[in-house]
Amino acid sequence: MLTPPVNLRDVVLDFRDLTKVYPTPTGEYVVLENLQLQIKKEEFVSIIGHSGCGKTTLLTMIAGLNDISRGEILLNEFPITGPGPDRGVIFQSPSLFPWMTAFENMMLGVDQVFPHGTRRQREDIVKYYLDKVGLSQWMHRRANELSQGMQQRVGIARAFALKPKILLLDEPFGMLDSLTRAELQDVLLEVWDKEKITAIQITHDVDEAIFLADRVIMMTSGPRAQIGDILEIGFERPRVRKEILHHPDYYRYREHLIGFLEH
Amino acid sequence: MGQHLTESPVAPAPKAPLAGLGRYLPARAKVGRQLPGMARTLGISLASMAVFLLLWQMSASYLYGVEASARIERTVREQGPEAGAQMEACIASGDVSCKPNTLPFPSEVLHAAGLLLADHREISAKKAEFNTETAELNVVRAEQGLDPIVYTGRPSFVDQIGTSLKTVAVGFLISLLIAVPIGIIIGLNDTLRIAFNWMIQVFKPVSPVVWLLLVFMIVKTLTLGSDSDTSFLISCISVGLCSMWATLVNTSLGVSSINKDYLNVARVLNLGIGKKIFKVILPSAIPVIFTGMRITVSVAWMVLIAIELLAQSPGLGSFVWEEFQNGGSDSNAKIIVAMFVIGLVGFLLDRIMFWVQQRVSFEKAVG
Numbered sequence: 334m335l336t337p338p339v340n341l342r343d344v345v346l347d348f349r350d351l352t353k354v355y356p357t358p359t360g361e362y363v364v365l366e367n368l369q370l371q372i373k374k375e376e377f378v379s380i381i382g383h384s385g386c387g388k389t390t391l392l393t394m395i396a397g398l399n400d401i402s403r404g405e406i407l408l409n410e411f412p413i414t415g416p417g418p419d420r421g422v423i424f425q426s427p428s429l430f431p432w433m434t435a436f437e438n439m440m441l442g443v444d445q446v447f448p449h450g451t452r453r454q455r456e457d458i459v460k461y462y463l464d465k466v467g468l469s470q471w472m473h474r475r476a477n478e479l480s481q482g483m484q485q486r487v488g489i490a491r492a493f494a495l496k497p498k499i500l501l502l503d504e505p506f507g508m509l510d511s512l513t514r515a516e517l518q519d520v521l522l523e524v525w526d527k528e529k530i531t532a533i534q535i536t537h538d539v540d541e542a543i544f545l546a547d548r549v550i551m552m553t554s555g556p557r558a559q560i561g562d563i564l565e566i567g568f569e570r571p572r573v574r575k576e577i578l579h580h581p582d583y584y585r586y587r588e589h590l591i592g593f594l595e596h
Numbered sequence: 597m598g599q600h601l602t603e604s605p606v607a608p609a610p611k612a613p614l615a616g617l618g619r620y621l622p623a624r625a626k627v628g629r630q631l632p633g634m635a636r637t638l639g640i641s642l643a644s645m646a647v648f649l650l651l652w653q654m655s656a657s658y659l660y661g662v663e664a665s666a667r668i669e670r671t672v673r674e675q676g677p678e679a680g681a682q683m684e685a686c687i688a689s690g691d692v693s694c695k696p697n698t699l700p701f702p703s704e705v706l707h708a709a710g711l712l713l714a715d716h717r718e719i720s721a722k723k724a725e726f727n728t729e730t731a732e733l734n735v736v737r738a739e740q741g742l743d744p745i746v747y748t749g750r751p752s753f754v755d756q757i758g759t760s761l762k763t764v765a766v767g768f769l770i771s772l773l774i775a776v777p778i779g780i781i782i783g784l785n786d787t788l789r790i791a792f793n794w795m796i797q798v799f800k801p802v803s804p805v806v807w808l809l810l811v812f813m814i815v816k817t818l819t820l821g822s823d824s825d826t827s828f829l830i831s832c833i834s835v836g837l838c839s840m841w842a843t844l845v846n847t848s849l850g851v852s853s854i855n856k857d858y859l860n861v862a863r864v865l866n867l868g869i870g871k872k873i874f875k876v877i878l879p880s881a882i883p884v885i886f887t888g889m890r891i892t893v894s895v896a897w898m899v900l901i902a903i904e905l906l907a908q909s910p911g912l913g914s915f916v917w918e919e920f921q922n923g924g925s926d927s928n929a930k931i932i933v934a935m936f937v938i939g940l941v942g943f944l945l946d947r948i949m950f951w952v953q954q955r956v957s958f959e960k961a962v963g
């Protein structure tokens with residue numbers, strides 16, 4: 334069950350012999366070693382794996398926030414060397430600036446990415462995405478006055494508004510209660526279905542991975558973690574939660590993933 | 597003197613998780629719940645004030661007794677029993693000439709406060725009169741290119757308060773102008789932080805008196821040849837140097853301890869250095885910086901009195917010193933009045949800073 338051959342022209346992200354070593358007081362700690370992976374255009378990929386196996390490390394290297402030790406990550410055939418707005422990140426904590434309103438938080442990024450548009454155009458972008466995540470009425474609230482779930486909605490809106498080539502999500506709903514989490518998964522999928530931005534999402538939640546992803550990537554436990562297995566999720570899009578829960582394949586997928594994690 | 601306050605940076609308490617809940621409660625419910633609390637605070641404060649006054653009264657009368665009997669004894673010893681009896685009668689009559697000189701009674705202090713106010717009214721009236729008299733002359737002098745004639749009489753107690761406030765305000769500004777930019781720079785740069793660290797650690801605990809002498813040495817040399825009065829300048833700069841440390845330490849702490857997520861967002865958005873500092877780093881450090889400024893203001897006010905006293909620049913410090921030196925019958929009471937005024941003004945300044953801190957901060961300050 335290894336990576337099926339992919340058409341090279343469709344590959345957006347190409348990991349080649351990716352290795353990450355953290356220096357520690359007791360010597361070098363090899364988190365990832367010779368990791369190989371290819372991610373296709375407009376694909377939604379979920380990554381699951383045990384805590385501490387190196388998922389965040391992998392994601393922050395794609396984001397350019399974390400140095401690569403050996404090997405390389407090619408983004409559209411160019412190696413990644415640093416961060417940039419072409420890779421939108423949605424962090425686990427909403428990481429909005431609490432002293433700004435939801436609107437200002439988004440404007441900060443939109444101003445940066447679309448410096449040539451008129452102010453009016455940029456404001457329209459912000460309003461459009463805030464509306465998409467259901468926050469039109471709240472856009473002039475300061476971020477620290479919004480609930481966690483609302484803040485993460487702004488995070489989603491901000492990420493999409495910047496029109497990134499790749500969306501990186503590190504357990505974006507991990508801090509939310511299960512009701513809010515399901516709500517936000519729906520919001521995310523709804524926006525994503527329209528925009529089809531290549532997305533890589535880390536999650537601990539098997540059901541979330543199946544509901545959102547085209548492929549679920551399972552990482553082996555560290556140190557020297559690698560890709561253990563990949564599961565293709567064949568559900569049609571747009572997906573409806575109820576239909577998927579009743580789909581016969583659902584339990585097969587679920588068992589596959591849980592089987593891997595319990596191994 | 598006062599330096600203990602600047603010992604360590606003080607961070608504002610993290611926002612309570614439910615702090616925002618109050619917004620959703622109807623206003624009346626809030627007032628209703630606060631009222632008993634306020635009444636209780638007021639009640640307890642009033643009661644403790646009464647106890648305070650009582651203890652003061654008792655100590656004052658004890659000290660008065662000690663001083664009086666010592667005085668009578670000495671008179672008896674030096675001039676014989678007859679003079680002693682006279683002295684005793686004189687003291688009992690309450691005559692100013694033989695009044696025991698010690699801790700004044702609360703009533704005396706209140707009386708002295710009244711005298712100081714009356715004195716202020718008198719001096720203000722004189723000043724106003726002087727100004728109307730010289731107004732025409734000053735117009736003529738201005739036309740001739742001469743300096744106007746200004747009132748140079750004795751300043752009143754209230755004028756002294758004003759002068760002290762002016763000194764502390766200028767001193768505070770000086771401390772901000774030095775501490776905030778340096779704090780930001782060393783907060784951003786590890787190397788500079790290490791370079792400055794020994795300096796901060798060594799100079800922070802230095803007493804205001806020594807700062808004053810240092811500033812005096814430098815200003816004296818720099819103003820050599822000019823005969824203008826430098827005492828105001830010297831006290832402002834000294835106040836600034838003494839009090840700037842809390843702001844310096846807190847600014848660098850606030851800037852350097854910024855949440856890593858915020859920095860990551862700034863990096864992902866490719867924010868330029870200017871935007872990064874002014875839109876991200878500074879706003880996130882504001883609560884800590886303002887906590888530092890609040891300490892700076894209270895330290896500035898505290899050291900001001902000592903510095904004015906030594907620099908012989910006008911203000912509450914020299915008022916206290918002159919009263920102590922001239923030893924009039926109500927001098928002690930006036931010194932105590934000054935003590936209360938100094939305390940109240942300090943309290944007021946702190947409240948103002950607290951208010952400003954709450955305006956500018958996205959977190960709730962702890963009062």
Ligand SMILES: Nc1ncnc2c1ncn2[C@@H]1O[C@H](COP(=O)(O)OP(=O)(O)OP(=O)(O)O)[C@@H](O)[C@H]1O
Pocket residue numbers: 355356357362364382383384385386387388389390391555
């Ligand atoms: N800066 C660092 N220096 C040294 N070791 C690190 C550093 N960051 C992470 N590690 C270690 O690398 C390993 C992988 O960390 P990482 O955060 O990527 O795991 P993760 O899969 O995201 O875990 P989780 O599911 O708990 O978020 C862990 O053992 C962690 O202790």
Ligand SMILES: [Mg+2]
Pocket residue numbers: 388389390
């Ligand atoms: Mg992680």
